[in-house]
Amino acid sequence: MKDYLTGNATVESVPVASSKDVVQARQVVRNLAQRGGLSLVHQTKLVTAASELARNMVVYGGGGVVRAAEVNGPQGVGVFVEFRDDGPGIRDVEQALTDGWSSGRGMGLGLSGAQRLVNEFDIQTGPDGTTVTIVKWNR
Amino acid sequence: MTDRVPVLKIGEILLVSIQIDLEDEMVLDLQEDLSQKIVSAGAKGVVIDISALEIVDSFVGRMLATIASISRMLGAETVVVGMRPAVAMTLVELGLSLQGVRTALNLERGLKLLRRLSTAHSARP
Amino acid sequence: MAPEENTQLLIETLTSHREEFLAQWGAIVGEALQGRLSVAEMRRELGELYEAILQAIAAGGLDADGEAYGETRSLLIELSRNRARQGFTPTETATSVFALKAVLEPALTGEEHGTRTYLQFAKLLDGLALLTTEAYVRTREEIIASQAEQLLELSTPVVQLWKGVVGVPLVGTLDSARTQVVMEKLLQTLVDTDSTHAIIDITGVPTVDTQVAQHLLKTVVAARMMGAQCTISGIRPQIAQTIVALGIQFGDIQTNASLADALRQAVREVAKDAEDDVRGLL
Numbered sequence: 001m002k003d004y005l006t007g008n009a010t011v012e013s014v015p016v017a018s019s020k021d022v023v024q025a026r027q028v029v030r031n032l033a034q035r036g037g038l039s040l041v042h043q044t045k046l047v048t049a050a051s052e053l054a055r056n057m058v059v060y061g062g063g064g065v066v067r068a069a070e071v072n073g074p075q076g077v078g079v080f081v082e083f084r085d086d087g088p089g090i091r092d093v094e095q096a097l098t099d100g101w102s103s104g105r106g107m108g109l110g111l112s113g114a115q116r117l118v119n120e121f122d123i124q125t126g127p128d129g130t131t132v133t134i135v136k137w138n139r
Numbered sequence: 140m141t142d143r144v145p146v147l148k149i150g151e152i153l154l155v156s157i158q159i160d161l162e163d164e165m166v167l168d169l170q171e172d173l174s175q176k177i178v179s180a181g182a183k184g185v186v187i188d189i190s191a192l193e194i195v196d197s198f199v200g201r202m203l204a205t206i207a208s209i210s211r212m213l214g215a216e217t218v219v220v221g222m223r224p225a226v227a228m229t230l231v232e233l234g235l236s237l238q239g240v241r242t243a244l245n246l247e248r249g250l251k252l253l254r255r256l257s258t259a260h261s262a263r264p
Numbered sequence: 265m266a267p268e269e270n271t272q273l274l275i276e277t278l279t280s281h282r283e284e285f286l287a288q289w290g291a292i293v294g295e296a297l298q299g300r301l302s303v304a305e306m307r308r309e310l311g312e313l314y315e316a317i318l319q320a321i322a323a324g325g326l327d328a329d330g331e332a333y334g335e336t337r338s339l340l341i342e343l344s345r346n347r348a349r350q351g352f353t354p355t356e357t358a359t360s361v362f363a364l365k366a367v368l369e370p371a372l373t374g375e376e377h378g379t380r381t382y383l384q385f386a387k388l389l390d391g392l393a394l395l396t397t398e399a400y401v402r403t404r405e406e407i408i409a410s411q412a413e414q415l416l417e418l419s420t421p422v423v424q425l426w427k428g429v430v431g432v433p434l435v436g437t438l439d440s441a442r443t444q445v446v447m448e449k450l451l452q453t454l455v456d457t458d459s460t461h462a463i464i465d466i467t468g469v470p471t472v473d474t475q476v477a478q479h480l481l482k483t484v485v486a487a488r489m490m491g492a493q494c495t496i497s498g499i500r501p502q503i504a505q506t507i508v509a510l511g512i513q514f515g516d517i518q519t520n521a522s523l524a525d526a527l528r529q530a531v532r533e534v535a536k537d538a539e540d541d542v543r544g545l546l
Contacts, residue, residue: 019163022163023161026160026194030193040225041444044193044194044228047194051196055163055198112234113233113235117229117232117233224448224451224452224490227486227490228451228486230486230489231485231486232482237489241491242491243491244454244458245458249491251541255537
């Protein structure tokens with residue numbers, strides 16, 4: 001995915017280590033979405049996706065960092081969020097992106113559900129960690 | 140210690156009104172508290188008001204479904220009330236349909252639904 | 265002759281004949297206005313443009329895409345935007361730039377090496393006129409987009425049909441953006457009017473494809489999660505055939521052939537609920 005963070009003045013960063021931090025990350029993403037003028041439904045979808053992905057980081061990745069920023073594209077304004085952890089990585093990404101598949105608590109909708117809620121979704125994973133990036137456009 | 144969501148008892152009904160952004164631990168605590176209280180209070184119905192919730196993710200969604208199943212097993216019906224339109228649309232997209240969970244537009248309708256269910260129940264031979 | 269000398273000739277000509285050229289240019293453009301723009305306004309625009317072009321030639325030569333033409337370009341884009349809104353055609357807008365060629369032609373071609381200078385100037389104006397066309401198209405696209413948005417709002421009236429029953433008659437082609445708006449409005453109306461029943465009438469929808477059917481299904485499921493019943497009415501025979509042929513599962517979703525049937529059923533259910541409530545109190 002395109003590098004949206006370099007030179008972006010609106011970048012906010014939240015370390016996420018516990019479920020308390022997941023709440024914090026949700027709020028940061030919501031504030032950005034509100035400031036960017038995303039419609040209520042788009043805001044709700046984005047924050048829900050962020051919640052799923054931030055929780056995944058805590059549960060499977062041992063915590064990490066969430067960075068979010070307002071971005072501009074050809075179709076107007078949007079919000080970009082990156083979830084980066086140093087965990088063991090996802091062994092089978094394809095499987096993890098399948099509905100109903102879960103290796104822990106949750107309904108197995110975390111990754112696949114989050115993907116459906118946003119416009120752009122990218123996942124890079126390896127033994128050194130996992131980075132998921134998403135963008136929600138206001139359209 | 141984390142905060143707990145209060146569970147209020149009104150007659151045979153337990154009322155839970157979620158007013159803050161929930162941490163996962165609070166969600167698990169609530170599930171535990173409700174199960175205990177349904178038994179200790181002999182409750183016949185549970186109303187969970189989520190009108191203040193700006194998002195419901197799969198974790199909270201699963202909690203609602205689990206509470207509905209547990210309470211049914213313990214002889215109480217659960218009604219989830221006040222889901223916001225944006226939340227409902229997001230849940231559909233997420234792929235969560237809350238199967239088996241009864242819902243109502245607002246608290247008043249939720250209470251009516253419980254009353255109707257208990258009337259229907261007691262009318263059975 | 266070096267390009268600098270061409271530029272020099274051009275600057276001299278443009279400077280010495282400023283008033284004369286502006287008057288001629290204004291006269292040509294003025295003919296095409298037909299009262300849509302005041303003459304004073306038009307003369308002010310052309311005057312600004314003339315100065316900007318003159319300065320740009322002096323600063324950076326004859327490349328319309330060059331840095332020196334920044335001011336000229338923004339003036340032209342502004343002019344083109346205004347003309348688009350006032351209902352001028354792109355040809356009319358571009359012609360008002362081309363007109364300057366006709367003005368300069370006699371003055372330049374009379375000079376030694378003037379023809380070459382004229383051709384270069386003409387090329388510059390071609391580039392600038394092209395810019396107005398581009399800006400014109402962009403402006404029209406913006407206007408169309410904003411109208412589409414307004415149409416979206418207009419074409420989805422959610423109305424209360426009965427106490428506890430709201431309906432939305434869908435007319436025209438459904439795309440995802442529009443369905444999103446309908447869905448949102450319908451669900452919000454359920455909350456606002458405390459209605460337990462919703463009817464989506466698709467009598468006015470010409471075709472239902474897989475995607476539209478998906479959107480309708482999602483709306484029904486979302487309404488159900490909020491505690492309301494949602495019926496789809498007005499399914500014409502062809503559409504029923506298409507839905508079945510496409511293999512779309514409507515599952516346990518209530519459907520009716522006519523809005524009247526759907527409304528009758530909804531009203532009956534609302535009445536039954538009210539009756540049950542009374543019985544519950546006794």
